[in-house]
């Protein structure tokens with residue numbers, strides 16, 4: 001598509017050219033999250049944003065548009081969510097997808113056969129599977145694992161042209177923290193894009209675009225949603241350089257989020273700062289409890305002053321989140337904890353109001369080869385806890401009885 005036809009399409013589809021970044025700059029993050037971007041396409045005065053459950057939109061007459069044409073390419077409720085996310089993340093444009101994996105897959109389509117992408121050596125297992133089993137095996141893109149916490153290792157991995165760095169920070173589940181600003185410098189020196197998966201901390205605690213990243217991706221299913229009731233993903237674009245290419249894929253493939261789920265997400269975002277602050281407060285108490293428990297041999301929480309990347313977290317984020325991984329003293333003990341927790345639910349996923357516990361070696365990282373998993377320290381004794389919003393004392397009592 002040449003520039004003129006893109007402009008024509010963009011002007012037909014409202015908001016494609018990005019948000020007005022000055023619009024709510026007088027307000028704090030908390031206020032912006034509650035009020036959203038705030039486009040009001042109807043005159044009813046509804047305080048809750050309407051759900052436009054429509055697959056298609058009528059044209060007033062030939063060559064005229066309401067700003068919406070066909071639901072796969074744009075919907076008012078979805079657009080309000082996208083604009084709210086772009087505003088909160090400090091990007092120009094956000095696109096809402098039907099899952100985090102759909103968002104990541106859309107970004108990887110920026111690359112072609114023979115391109116090399118450096119990727120975190122400790123990635124969410126589903127992302128690892130998508131990269132290796134789909135895009136490497138079938139489409140010839142190379143995904144080169146690297147420990148992004150080690151800047152010298154990153155430099156050494158940059159042999160030959162590099163198309164992008166794909167960084168999770170903190171990583172899932174080993175909680176390694178990477179220096180986003182330093183990685184942006186290294187990536188840009190290679191003419192590579194810096195892509196950050198911001199799922200664990202969200203834009204409330206960490207703003208990769210402000211630190212130099214080019215793209216942010218999300219599993220919106222997690223903290224952004226926060227209620228364990230919606231699967232969703234986002235791509236946030238810093239400037240207009242990549243907008244056309246990403247939007248073309250988004251619109252052509254049809255992975256957009258539906259209007260009802262977009263409405264659920266708009267509702268969720270209103271409480272994002274409140275939820276994250278409360279979850280972090282509980283996580284700190286639980287971390288302190290786990291660190292003193294005789295049957296727990298290692299605790300990984302980025303808000304723990306003993307975490308090796310604690311100083312870096314303090315420098316680049318405004319909070320630590322509520323994800324804790326911990327090793328118990330035996331595989332049998334790990335199984336026992338999964339069986340005995342009564343309040344904490346044994347289930348995949350994270351970030352919601354309900355605390356969840358998972359067994360990464362078998363669940364989220366079951367598709368990562370054992371040798372690679374063990375080399376990362378992801379043992380068969382590791383459990384991952386997503387601390388929710390229940391009372392901290394109740395959660396600690398549940399862990400206490402499950403661990404002994």
Ligand SMILES: Cc1ncc(COP(=O)(O)O)c(C=O)c1O
Nearest residue numbers: 099100101124172199219221232
């Ligand atoms: C860090 C991270 N990124 C991406 C994903 C994929 O997101 P989704 O499950 O919404 O497709 C997950 C899922 O657990 C994740 O933890």
